[in-house]
Amino acid sequence: MQQQLTCEQVSALLTYYVENKLNEPLKKYVEYHLSICPECSEKLKKLKKIASNFNEISKKIHEEDQDFENPYKTKQYEDFKLNLSAYIDNELSDEESIRIKKIAISNPIARKDLEDIYTFKRLLHSSFDKTKNEARQDYSKNILNNIYSLHCTNKLDPFYLIMTIFSVIVAVIILGVVNILII
Numbered sequence: 094m095q096q097q098l099t100c101e102q103v104s105a106l107l108t109y110y111v112e113n114k115l116n117e118p119l120k121k122y123v124e125y126h127l128s129i130c131p132e133c134s135e136k137l138k139k140l141k142k143i144a145s146n147f148n149e150i151s152k153k154i155h156e157e158d159q160d161f162e163n164p165y166k167t168k169q170y171e172d173f174k175l176n177l178s179a180y181i182d183n184e185l186s187d188e189e190s191i192r193i194k195k196i197a198i199s200n201p202i203a204r205k206d207l208e209d210i211y212t213f214k215r216l217l218h219s220s221f222d223k224t225k226n227e228a229r230q231d232y233s234k235n236i237l238n239n240i241y242s243l244h245c246t247n248k249l250d251p252f253y254l255i256m257t258i259f260s261v262i263v264a265v266i267i268l269g270v271v272n273i274l275i276i
Contacts, residue, residue, distance in 0.1 A: 098126045103133045107140055169196055173203045181210055 098106075103126045109115050110123050127134050173196040179185050180193045197203045 098122050100126075100130060100133055103127070103130070104136060107133075107137055111137070111140055111144060166202065167200075170200055170203055173197070173200070174206070177206065177210060181214065 103123055106115065106119070106123055110120065115123065127137060173193060176185060176189065176193055180190060183190075185193065197207045
């Protein structure tokens, strides 16, 4: 019998499946789930379409870059590209941020790059929020509950607890009697 994966598990594995980075048994489990689950199959189609569109856009941009020399691609623009990620993540000093803003204002390519990055960032955040809201389980809460339940099952049996207390009391009485007899 084929092991069943949940939709959440398959969703988490889809990018690895598309990139062919799953081992054979796991790949077969995902394929089996995709064969019986129309929702996950649809997610796979969308993911493949997004990857295909991304590859086409990347090729087109690369071809355009090679077709002509753009006058806006200067050393200043190259510096802008190197610091763009740090700028987006607010990791630059105030002076560096102002310099990046000036480049974005004066250079149309830099401005377009900045707009594209912000659009992509908003898309990622909205996708994350949507996925987070669609999740049916809070995995961290589930893990903590499992740890707590394991911790609780390791409690001593009340019989053994009473026997231990009784043994300690008897040992103390015997030591007291021996101590009295020795004195």
